[in-house]
Amino acid sequence: xxxxxxxxxxxxxxxxxxxxxxxxxxxxxxxxxxxxxxxxxxxxxxxxxxxxxxxxxxxxxxxxxxxxxxxxxxxxxxxxxxxxxxxxxxxxxxxxxxxxxxxxxxxxxxxxxxxxxxxxxxxxxxxxxxxxxxxxxxxxxxxxxxxxxxxxxxxxxxxxxxxxxxxxxxxxxxxxxxxxxxxxxxxxxxxxxxxxxxxxxxxxxxxxxxxxxxxxxxxxxxxxxxxxxxxxxxxxxxxxxxxxxxxxxxxxxxxxxxxxxxxxxxxxxxxxxxxxxxxxxxxxxxxxxxxxxxxxxxxxxxxxxxxxxxxxxxxxxxxxxxxxxxxxxxxxxxxxxxx
Ligand SMILES: NC(=O)c1ccc[n+]([C@@H]2O[C@H](COP(=O)([O-])OP(=O)(O)OC[C@H]3O[C@@H](n4cnc5c(N)ncnc54)[C@H](OP(=O)(O)O)[C@@H]3O)[C@@H](O)[C@H]2O)c1
Numbered sequence: 001x002x003x004x005x006x007x008x009x010x011x012x013x014x015x016x017x018x019x020x021x022x023x024x025x026x027x028x029x030x031x032x033x034x035x036x037x038x039x040x041x042x043x044x045x046x047x048x049x050x051x052x053x054x055x056x057x058x059x060x061x062x063x064x065x066x067x068x069x070x071x072x073x074x075x076x077x078x079x080x081x082x083x084x085x086x087x088x089x090x091x092x093x094x095x096x097x098x099x100x101x102x103x104x105x106x107x108x109x110x111x112x113x114x115x116x117x118x119x120x121x122x123x124x125x126x127x128x129x130x131x132x133x134x135x136x137x138x139x140x141x142x143x144x145x146x147x148x149x150x151x152x153x154x155x156x157x158x159x160x161x162x163x164x165x166x167x168x169x170x171x172x173x174x175x176x177x178x179x180x181x182x183x184x185x186x187x188x189x190x191x192x193x194x195x196x197x198x199x200x201x202x203x204x205x206x207x208x209x210x211x212x213x214x215x216x217x218x219x220x221x222x223x224x225x226x227x228x229x230x231x232x233x234x235x236x237x238x239x240x241x242x243x244x245x246x247x248x249x250x251x252x253x254x255x256x257x258x259x260x261x262x263x264x265x266x267x268x269x270x271x272x273x274x275x276x277x278x279x280x281x282x283x284x285x286x287x288x289x290x291x292x293x294x295x296x297x298x299x300x301x302x303x304x305x306x307x308x309x310x311x312x313x314x315x316x317x318x319x320x321x322x323x324x325x326x327x328x329x330x331x332x333x334x335x336x337x338x339x
Contacts, residue, residue, distance in 0.1 A: 010083045012044065017339060018110035019318040022071040024062030028318045031071075036106055036114040038086035043094050043117050045101050049133035049312070050078030050108040051333045052325045054164075054254065060322070065277065068105070075108030075336070077101065079132035082120070083112075090117040098123045100135040109318060109336050121294050127301045130309060134165070134333060139297040139305040141251070141278050142169035149179050149225050152247060156180040156223035158214070158238065160230045161254055162202070163190035163330045165307045170227070171199045172304035180221050184214070190330055205234070215241040227251065228259070235259035235273070244269035251276040308332035314339045 012035055020031045038044045058064035059074055079100050085091035099120040106114050123132045149157055159170050162183030174181035182201040183194050194202045203214055224246040226238045232255030238248055239261050250273055310332030313321040325334040
């Protein structure tokens with residue numbers, strides 16, 4: 001190849017720009033690297049957009065559940081168009097389709113990404129590539145949480161870090177499905193954001209009397225499913241507020257500190273703390289539920305499962321994108337878009 005194009009490659013070049021993390025903590029750099037080849041069961045996606053999520057910040061710092069050898073292309077999800085397929089019927093069927101894609105080995109912060117066909121969701125015509133880029137991690141988690149509420153016959157849900165994109169989805173889905181949601185935020189401005197969304201029960205953890213107010217409300221609404229994205233000292237506050245028989249779902253550690261709780265406060269009232277990771281949940285839910293959720297995320301992409309986008313930046317500005325996002329996560333997602 002002399003013209004920089006790959007033989008028989010649908011206009012796919014040999015080299016591409018990709019964001020590289022070369023040491024834990026960064027900085028991020030953009031490198032010219034070979035476009036990856038899809039193997040059996042895999043597809044090559046020409047990326048359109050990819051968000052920065054809290055899990056990415058953990059990954060960049062080297063403190064996330066998932067670790068990969070360095071140097072590495074970061075990014076766990078995104079969207080684009082399938083331009084090449086490895087061996088297998090499903091990959092071939094996806095060629096030419098716009099998809100939401102979850103990363104397999106290679107990350108999504110690049111001009112092209114390879115993933116398995118099973119980690120792609122073909123997008124309906126009404127779903128934009130921009131919303132499609134954020135259609136997997138948070139929307140599928142929000143659906144999973146409402147499933148947990150239904151399966152456990154929980155009358156109401158408590159959700160912290162609730163001004164997050166995911167927290168807003170939980171509020172909207174709860175309203176649609178008739179499950180009251182008590183949302184906990186940490187700043188007065190966030191109370192206003194959630195009220196504007198139509199949230200009925202919003203508590204600010206920085207206010208005096210917050211813990212007692214949470215306990216009173218959780219008992220009154222019989223909220224027995226607590227979704228904890230914060231951890232640290234907040235976990236004990238949730239345990240203390242929870243009615244007997246409650247389940248506390250630890251699904252993130254935004255406080256950056258281990259969850260602290262006294263086991264005695266769990267045992268007496270039959271309360272439990274369980275972990276949640278979307279990857280494990282998705283692996284165990286079976287084909288029927290997977291198909292149902294794929295249909296639902298598309299249907300609700302423009303409503304209950306919509307995500308606010310604050311800024312779009314090219315791959316070459318990845319470091320600036322990280323700083324912009326980190327500075328104010330509540331303001332909305334920062335997307336890395338094709339240059
Ligand atoms: N376990 C799983 O499988 C799974 C799946 C999906 C999402 N998640 C987790 O769900 C959480 C929300 O994700 P997202 O993409 O929706 O987030 P996001 O939209 O980027 O927003 C993050 C929110 O967290 C708040 N926050 C940050 N640190 C906090 C702290 N120490 N105490 C209280 N609030 C804090 C931010 O508020 P400020 O503006 O005040 O900083 C912001 O409102 C993340 O932790 C993510 O990792 C986990």
